[in-house]
Amino acid sequence: MPTPLLEITGLSKSFPGVKALDAVDLIVPAGEIHGLMGENGAGKSTLIKVLTGVFPRDAGVTRLSGQVVAPSSPREAEALGVSTVYQEVNLIPHLSVAENICIGRQPTRLGTIRWGAIAKRARAALARLDLSLDVNRQLSSYSIAIQQMVAIARALDISAKLLILDEPTSSLDKSEVEELFKKLRILRQDGLGIIFITHFLDQVYEITDSITVLRNGCRVGCFSTKELPRINLVAHMIGKTLRQTEALEHTRASTATIRSDAPMLEARALGKKGSIQPLDLDIRPGEVVGLAGLLGSGRTETARLLFGVDHPDQGTIRINGHPARLRSPRSAIRYRIALTPEDRKVAGVIPNLTIRENIILALQASRGSWRRLSLPEQEKLADKFIQSLAIKTPSREQVVRNLSGGNQQKVLLARWLATEPKLFILDEPTRGIDVGAKAEIEKLIQSLRQDGLAVLFISSELEEVVRQSQRVVVLRDRRKVDELTEAAISEEAIMQSIASHSMERPEA
Amino acid sequence: MIDWLSDLAFWIVFAGILFALRRQRIFWTVGALALLLFFNQFFTPGFFHLQVLDGHLYGSRIDVLNQGAKVMLLSLGMVLVIATGGVDLSVGAVMAIAAAVSSRLLVTQHQPPGVAIAVALAISVLAGAWNGLLVAGFGIQPIVATLVLMVAGRGIAQLITEGQIINFLDPTMVYLGNGHLFGLPFTLTLVVVMLLLAHFLVRRTALGLFIESVGDNDEASRYSGINAKQVKFLVYTFSGLCAGLAGLVACSNIKSADANNIGLYLELDAILAVVVGGTSLQGGRFYLVGAVIGGLFIQTLTTTFYAKNVSSDIAPVPKALVIIAVCLLQSEVFRTRATRILGPLQKLLNPISPSLHRQQPTIARHDSPEP
Numbered sequence: 001m002p003t004p005l006l007e008i009t010g011l012s013k014s015f016p017g018v019k020a021l022d023a024v025d026l027i028v029p030a031g032e033i034h035g036l037m038g039e040n041g042a043g044k045s046t047l048i049k050v051l052t053g054v055f056p057r058d059a060g061v062t063r064l065s066g067q068v069v070a071p072s073s074p075r076e077a078e079a080l081g082v083s084t085v086y087q088e089v090n091l092i093p094h095l096s097v098a099e100n101i102c103i104g105r106q107p108t109r110l111g112t113i114r115w116g117a118i119a120k121r122a123r124a125a126l127a128r129l130d131l132s133l134d135v136n137r138q139l140s141s142y143s144i145a146i147q148q149m150v151a152i153a154r155a156l157d158i159s160a161k162l163l164i165l166d167e168p169t170s171s172l173d174k175s176e177v178e179e180l181f182k183k184l185r186i187l188r189q190d191g192l193g194i195i196f197i198t199h200f201l202d203q204v205y206e207i208t209d210s211i212t213v214l215r216n217g218c219r220v221g222c223f224s225t226k227e228l229p230r231i232n233l234v235a236h237m238i239g240k241t242l243r244q245t246e247a248l249e250h251t252r253a254s255t256a257t258i259r260s261d262a263p264m265l266e267a268r269a270l271g272k273k274g275s276i277q278p279l280d281l282d283i284r285p286g287e288v289v290g291l292a293g294l295l296g297s298g299r300t301e302t303a304r305l306l307f308g309v310d311h312p313d314q315g316t317i318r319i320n321g322h323p324a325r326l327r328s329p330r331s332a333i334r335y336r337i338a339l340t341p342e343d344r345k346v347a348g349v350i351p352n353l354t355i356r357e358n359i360i361l362a363l364q365a366s367r368g369s370w371r372r373l374s375l376p377e378q379e380k381l382a383d384k385f386i387q388s389l390a391i392k393t394p395s396r397e398q399v400v401r402n403l404s405g406g407n408q409q410k411v412l413l414a415r416w417l418a419t420e421p422k423l424f425i426l427d428e429p430t431r432g433i434d435v436g437a438k439a440e441i442e443k444l445i446q447s448l449r450q451d452g453l454a455v456l457f458i459s460s461e462l463e464e465v466v467r468q469s470q471r472v473v474v475l476r477d478r479r480k481v482d483e484l485t486e487a488a489i490s491e492e493a494i495m496q497s498i499a500s501h502s503m504e505r506p507e508a
Numbered sequence: 509m510i511d512w513l514s515d516l517a518f519w520i521v522f523a524g525i526l527f528a529l530r531r532q533r534i535f536w537t538v539g540a541l542a543l544l545l546f547f548n549q550f551f552t553p554g555f556f557h558l559q560v561l562d563g564h565l566y567g568s569r570i571d572v573l574n575q576g577a578k579v580m581l582l583s584l585g586m587v588l589v590i591a592t593g594g595v596d597l598s599v600g601a602v603m604a605i606a607a608a609v610s611s612r613l614l615v616t617q618h619q620p621p622g623v624a625i626a627v628a629l630a631i632s633v634l635a636g637a638w639n640g641l642l643v644a645g646f647g648i649q650p651i652v653a654t655l656v657l658m659v660a661g662r663g664i665a666q667l668i669t670e671g672q673i674i675n676f677l678d679p680t681m682v683y684l685g686n687g688h689l690f691g692l693p694f695t696l697t698l699v700v701v702m703l704l705l706a707h708f709l710v711r712r713t714a715l716g717l718f719i720e721s722v723g724d725n726d727e728a729s730r731y732s733g734i735n736a737k738q739v740k741f742l743v744y745t746f747s748g749l750c751a752g753l754a755g756l757v758a759c760s761n762i763k764s765a766d767a768n769n770i771g772l773y774l775e776l777d778a779i780l781a782v783v784v785g786g787t788s789l790q791g792g793r794f795y796l797v798g799a800v801i802g803g804l805f806i807q808t809l810t811t812t813f814y815a816k817n818v819s820s821d822i823a824p825v826p827k828a829l830v831i832i833a834v835c836l837l838q839s840e841v842f843r844t845r846a847t848r849i850l851g852p853l854q855k856l857l858n859p860i861s862p863s864l865h866r867q868q869p870t871i872a873r874h875d876s877p878e879p
Contacts, residue, residue: 309731333733347731350724352792357717364714365733372714415732 011060290469406437576807585747593791601661603771606755636748685760723791
């Protein structure tokens, strides 16, 4: 057997109070795409960070092509041929493509930058991905998918042997993912080793050759992708029987809970130029309305209009039959509307405040500053939600920054549940969170529905939309193109209505 | 003998306070102050001398309290502004305006001191509200918005005094910065009252939570229904009030209004006081008491240099060095590095770490802890 490209044995890493990695092994041969799977907090990120020298290791040996290496900084790791592309694109949007690829290692002559050489080198790096772009154009003028590929090109520029992709597809739509995978296959053929981290099971099965599963800092095992049934992979990841996930497969939202035909919220010809074309939307108490569509189809824009973040320039909103004007989130909250935003980090959590403070925030804001909730009241509320939503934390005074994505999302849900909303808008509530938390959140949505809440559910994962919704509104190119009800709801139907309408106009 | 005993009592109380604060963020601020005082105990003869005259206490430490009142008052307003992620550069200029208005009313217009003080404070509040309007209402960057008044404010003050230095002898105005209450300088009472007022405003209501939330994540706060504009407007207005009071104290100290020099560069001292007090310039969590103690620290430093006859021209250099040292002490990165090198001294250097570590995630599924 030839020496594998990367061989990690017995890698351990502890943080105060936590054993983040416990004697983990990982082997990646050259010319293989290797999936690294695990729930949030399984140790994937820590493993990558130790491998690339962000964190020092406690124990263990890393061999790269047989040589023992121990990089102490990402720069050193890059020099050894280990390059990483992180979830968020770490590029500078206002610089050109070429500058982004070469920044930090510009070829110079007598201290001046050789622009010609930069462009040439950038083109060569892109050519390796079979990509030809105008390298002098500003990076931000390209789509997120292209930017992602530029990030990969940048990583490859330095004669990389091992490429680590941390959740590279989370902000890409389906066709963009396809495009990315094509490039990855090219790289695989070139003999590169690729570590691929993702939450999307489909993608793992589509692109990887083998899979290493981590759980709670331990390696569960390394499997050949072809020989690992999906159900087993999930079982390995969550480490328990699949009753939880299976139960979800079988619940099909019924319309039984819809309390009345009078909608809680009624939007007519609601639209905003450049954001979303006029659309009609009704949401009734006890009903989950799904909003489906590709990335950029206007889902989030619709949610922003309904929550008063953006202001419609046409159309009307009626709430409980009365005309309403939503001037700001504040006024939307007064109508008992709640929203968990798509981007948790930007518009959701207050990272350096405690769980307690994050949970009471919206309720306190609606009470105003003079009617302050007393500390015991705050603690009671926080404890109640920590318990009922099973937020995993040692204390309610933990700062939210330290929680995993799933638990942060639960804190956000708690923040809004504390205000006892009538309409709950959930924009991608399960994005980037682990299987267990996902199941819990889905269950929660169903119980909210049973309590008579109106729910607007936005998700990129069609199966989730199908499972949750009694009605599905399909958006495409910032337009409502279809509305499916009950029996008509299925993944194929949604895809068809997205696709069939796509034929009218070429993809932008 | 008496001095020796009172010093001992002072240090016992101080040590007790330090011990009580060992888990708090402001431990480092109080600790730095303790170190500085300790230095003076041994190397500055007479610094710890206390004297009772006419029932009033006198001595270097009392001077520090009296002289430090201005920075302490400013830092109370500044800490809230900084907590929202902003900064108020105009406080020095607003001090000059308040001084100019009050003395002009008092001397040229022959108004009673109560009116002079009230009008001066009202105008300071207006000045703060103007900053708040620019920042919250028009979305101008705080540093630019308050720079406007920082530059223009002194000009306005000059216009009010017509370029003159106005001297006054009104007993009420003189009392503000020189009088005694309960044997201690009246300015100390002023600081304590303002501290209590600020504490009530932000901690007894939910305003403090809103300030920290806005400073930590503006966008998310808006999504949660917090009126971020109102919060910002309020903190700049309050900062104006604090600056006005500091201006009155400053002109009372010297019994005259000198539009050119009152409050000059004090905005920088106030910002430093806030930082030394443990509040990050990035906004978010803030420490009211920390800011006041930070102000006290900076004044102690200044007074120490006076006492050691360091010329005021070069005093900023050692001052800067000491402040860097304090900021390093507060930096967790620095402390971790330092403890790695000074392993055996770990416990001594890092008494705060147990509580911090406890805050670290001890949950099994935490993801990528902060390096």
